[in-house]
Amino acid sequence: DAGVTQSPTHLIKTRGQQVTLRCSPKSGHDTVSWYQQALGQGPQFIFQYYEEEERQRGNFPDRFSGHQFPNYSSELNVNALLLGDSALYLCASSFIGSNEKLFFGSGTQLSVL
Amino acid sequence: DAKTTQPTSMDCAEGRAANLPCNHSTISGNEYVYWYRQIHSQGPQYIIHGLKNNETNEMASLIITEDRKSSTLILPHATLRDTAVYYCIVRVAGQGGSEKLVFGKGTKLTVNP
Numbered sequence: 305d306a307g308v309t310q311s312p313t314h315l316i317k318t319r320g321q322q323v324t325l326r327c328s329p330k331s332g333h334d335t336v337s338w339y340q341q342a343l344g345q346g347p348q349f350i351f352q353y354y355e356e357e358e359r360q361r362g363n364f365p366d367r368f369s370g371h372q373f374p375n376y377s378s379e380l381n382v383n384a385l386l387l388g389d390s391a392l393y394l395c396a397s398s399f400i401g402s403n404e405k406l407f408f409g410s411g412t413q414l415s416v417l
Numbered sequence: 418d419a420k421t422t423q424p425t426s427m428d429c430a431e432g433r434a435a436n437l438p439c440n441h442s443t444i445s446g447n448e449y450v451y452w453y454r455q456i457h458s459q460g461p462q463y464i465i466h467g468l469k470n471n472e473t474n475e476m477a478s479l480i481i482t483e484d485r486k487s488s489t490l491i492l493p494h495a496t497l498r499d500t501a502v503y504y505c506i507v508r509v510a511g512q513g514g515s516e517k518l519v520f521g522k523g524t525k526l527t528v529n530p
Contacts, residue, residue: 308460337517346419346504346520347461360517394460396518406518408460 306331308409310395316415317385325380325412329397335359336378337406338370339394347394353378354400382414390416419521420444421505426525429499435492437524439505442486450481451508451518452490454501461504461520464490495528502526 309328317323329336335354339347349362353372372378376397382389392413396406422440429435441450449468453461465472465479467488472479478491492499504523 339518339520344522346522347518349517349519352517362517396460405463406461408462410458410460 308395308397308407310393310409310412312412313410314413314415316417318417319385319387321385321416322381322383323385323414325382325393325395325414327378327380327395327397327409329376329378329395330407333397333399333407334376335398335400336372336376337396337398338378338380339396339408340364341392341394341411343391350380385416387416390414419519420448420507421521423503423505423521423524425522426527428527428529429492429495431497431528431530432494435495435499435526435528437490437492437503437505437526438487439490440487441505441507444485444507445509448507448509450479450485450488451506452477452479453504453506453518453520454499455504455523456498456501464503466508495526497528497530500526500528 311326337352338350341347350364351361352359356372367383369381392411394411395409398406449466451466452464455461465477467479481488502523502525504520
């Protein structure tokens, strides 16, 4: 079992560009959540996807959007990148029928120059 | 905002027990206490959770006070690999993983040889 996998591991972009990050959930999981972690801070919830729909959203602007595919994998898209978007982006998966644990990937480190 | 307060940092000698405190004085009756940890350059890892009874698993023990306003995570025999940031989170469970995790800054635990 590969667990939660994210790609790419590192990414460098410039201001104004767009970026797409990808996540494959743990086998058997159907729900994917995305978190942003700035340096020295705890992760902050961006949004969650289940059945290909956004179920919950944190306090992030519309520049942040996502998608979930029929195979439960997910993408996070960020448009019009700002310097402040530089962070570690974490994907977490879970199964809607359980309630205890989120499993996190190792994240994508995004640097905006 | 996070509903928990934790010390910023703690030190522990290798082989000794590490006791990490957490205050959650505004916890609601249906909220569980969850602990996650984040080792450098990795995503958060689930450790343990509980409602009101003490819990133990292969990783740690969780002691919750009778009034549920505080708890302590115990690593019985800390090793160097336990050096990480430990997050205490209160969360409503039983919703199929739909309830987002609200992270604070956590406690940086350093296990010294």
